[in-house]
Each structure stands twice: as structure tokens, then as C-alpha cells.
Amino acid sequence: MTLQPISSSRSYTADRAWLGSLHGTDQTEIITLDISKxxxxxxxxxxxxxxxxxxxVLSGVPVGKIGASGLYGPYDEAAVDxxxxxxxxxxxxxxxxxxxARVPVPLLWHGVVKASAVPGGIDPLHGDPVLHxxxxxxxxxx
Numbered sequence: 001m002t003l004q005p006i007s008s009s010r011s012y013t014a015d016r017a018w019l020g021s022l023h024g025t026d027q028t029e030i031i032t033l034d035i036s037k038x039x040x041x042x043x044x045x046x047x048x049x050x051x052x053x054x055x056x057v058l059s060g061v062p063v064g065k066i067g068a069s070g071l072y073g074p075y076d077e078a079a080v081d082x083x084x085x086x087x088x089x090x091x092x093x094x095x096x097x098x099x100x101a102r103v104p105v106p107l108l109w110h111g112v113v114k115a116s117a118v119p120g121g122i123d124p125l126h127g128d129p130v131l132h133x134x135x136x137x138x139x140x141x142x
Contacts (some may be wrong), residue, residue: 031063042119
């Protein structure tokens with residue numbers, strides 16, 4: 001009897017329609033998300049592919065740092081836990097196991113985003129003008 005291994009591969013392309021410019025994409029930093037704060041099908045999607053069981057955090061999601069934990073959650077100007085200050089946006093999609101509570105992702109903290117294409121939406125006329133003690137370098141276009 002002969003064994004012939006079979007392999008397969010799949011590729012996924014991130015939707016980066018929110019990205020207004022490549023400026024800043026080479027200067028990201030890794031942050032950790034508290035996935036319980038994010039909304040399914042708005043900020044992340046569950047896999048429907050039996051060959052790839054991991055869920056995906058979408059790229060372009062605006063995030064803010066939660067003061068008590070040091071983790072990041074979705075930006076919300078009405079929040080009082082630190083997420084009311086926009087830290088940037090997720091720069092790339094990140095896979096995570098269905099049981100994961102924390103997910104590492106790259107943060108775009110310097111660059112340009114298109115408000116109309118940001119997952120979950122963002123108002124270009126509102127938001128915290130200061131980020132990490134300096135003027136917000138993530139410009140939002142309408």
C-alpha cells in the first residue's frame with residue numbers, strides 16, 4: 001500500500017477599504033484586545049469554513065485603551081472606561097480561537113482612514129483630538 005499525502009491551502013484577503021493611505025502602516029504596535037467588548041458581525045466574524053475554524057477580528061476597527069485592564073476595546077465616545085479616547089484602528093485582521101478572551105493585533109496609530117468604510121462606523125466630526133498626549137495622528141476622512 002502506498003500513502004500519498006494530500007495538502008490544501010486557503011487564502012483570505014482582508015478588506016482594507018477603510019485605509020486612506022499607506023502612510024503609517026509600517027509603524028504599527030501590537031496591542032491586546034478584550035474580545036468580550038466587541039460585537040460579532042460588526043467588529044469580528046465567526047468562521048463558517050470547516051477547514052478554518054478560527055474567528056477573525058476585522059481590520060480598521062477603531063479602538064480605545066481600557067484603563068483598568070490595559071486591554072483595548074472598541075472606541076466609544078460615550079464610554080467612561082478609557083475607550084472614549086481613540087488610540088487608533090486595527091491595522092490587520094487577526095484570527096482567534098472561539099474560546100479566546102484576548103486577541104493580539106497590530107494597531108495603526110498614525111495614518112489616514114476613510115470614515116465611510118470603517119467597520120462599525122466612525123463620525124469624522126467627533127472624537128478625542130488627543131492621543132497618547134499628542135494631537136491625534138490618525139486622520140479621519142469623511
